Amino acid sequence: MTDAADTSAADTTQVTLWWADAADWGSSPGDLMALLSAPERDRFARLRRPADALAYACAHALVRLLAARELGIGPLEVGLVADLGGKPRLDGRRLPGVSLSHSGTLACAALCRTADIGIDLETSGPRTGADRLAERVLTPREVGTWRANGGAWADLMAAWTVKEALLKASGLGISAGMEALQVGAPPPAAAHPLTVPEAMAPAEGWAYARITTIAAAAAAVAAASPNPLTARYERILRGQCGMP
Numbered sequence: 249m250t251d252a253a254d255t256s257a258a259d260t261t262q263v264t265l266w267w268a269d270a271a272d273w274g275s276s277p278g279d280l281m282a283l284l285s286a287p288e289r290d291r292f293a294r295l296r297r298p299a300d301a302l303a304y305a306c307a308h309a310l311v312r313l314l315a316a317r318e319l320g321i322g323p324l325e326v327g328l329v330a331d332l333g334g335k336p337r338l339d340g341r342r343l344p345g346v347s348l349s350h351s352g353t354l355a356c357a358a359l360c361r362t363a364d365i366g367i368d369l370e371t372s373g374p375r376t377g378a379d380r381l382a383e384r385v386l387t388p389r390e391v392g393t394w395r396a397n398g399g400a401w402a403d404l405m406a407a408w409t410v411k412e413a414l415l416k417a418s419g420l421g422i423s424a425g426m427e428a429l430q431v432g433a434p435p436p437a438a439a440h441p442l443t444v445p446e447a448m449a450p451a452e453g454w455a456y457a458r459i460t461t462i463a464a465a466a467a468a469v470a471a472a473s474p475n476p477l478t479a480r481y482e483r484i485l486r487g488q489c490g491m492p
């Protein structure tokens with residue numbers, strides 16, 4: 249494993265996060281396919297853009313490899329299912345927290361033994377229309393602070409990923425409305441008190457951490473836990489991503 253970072257400490261919610269760059273696979277998924285279930289292979293085949301399909305395959309392979317290691321079973325024995333809202337779960341709930349995200353060529357997967365979690369990764373670079381996007385995803389107070397801080401795309405993406413990670417941890421997904429979730433500044437700081445949609449209450453029951461080590465992407469992980477969140481994250485290279 250490479251690029252490992254460990255911020256673990258006692259009395260925290262600990263998350264293990266693996267990420268990979270699908271560009272390592274060139275134009276063909278190769279040995280990733282053997283790590284996918286039949287439904288995942290079908291979904292892979294239906295994705296039109298090859299880059300999206302590879303990143304999808306990478307994320308699902310990472311979840312299976314990571315869960316297999318944690319549970320001491322084979323990757324294809326990992327029962328990865330989705331609930332009605334689309335939130336991934338490990339069949340039998342032997343590990344309560346599982347989440348994945350893919351964007352551009354990057355993919356990541358995360359597991360937690362003690363809490364439901366959500367992870368989000370965004371690779372998009374600055375675009376026109378940042379102001380309109382900010383008004384859609386930030387609270388009015390956050391929009392004001394974001395503009396006062398210079399209106400940087402990176403700050404907007406930092407807030408986006410924190411909100412999406414929290415909404416994914418809750419299982420609500422972004423349909424719950426990012427603008428109903430106040431994370432502060434942007435860029436958000438974990439110490440800032442959250443205001444959450446009613447379906448996620450209480451606000452003190454959630455923790456998050458921004459991740460700044462996945463290439464140049466904006467990323468965040470969140471947990472349904474009042475304890476501070478710490479993450480151990482590693483980049484997984486192509487050679488480490490085959491069937492054991």
Ligand SMILES: CC(C)(COP(=O)(O)OP(=O)(O)OC[C@H]1O[C@@H](n2cnc3c(N)ncnc32)[C@H](O)[C@@H]1OP(=O)(O)O)[C@@H](O)C(=O)NCCC(=O)NCCS
Nearest residue numbers: 333334335336348349350368369416417419420421422423
């Ligand atoms: C989940 C969601 C936030 C994904 O956002 P995204 O940035 O496009 O994609 P990401 O790569 O970050 O995450 C995708 C993963 O999130 C997970 N996911 C899907 N729905 C989820 C939910 N409700 N809660 C938590 N995780 C969810 C899945 O594992 C999915 O992986 P897969 O598509 O490879 O199977 C977004 O699609 C969503 O909110 N969906 C919920 C329903 C919804 O709003 N639908 C829109 C109808 S117009």
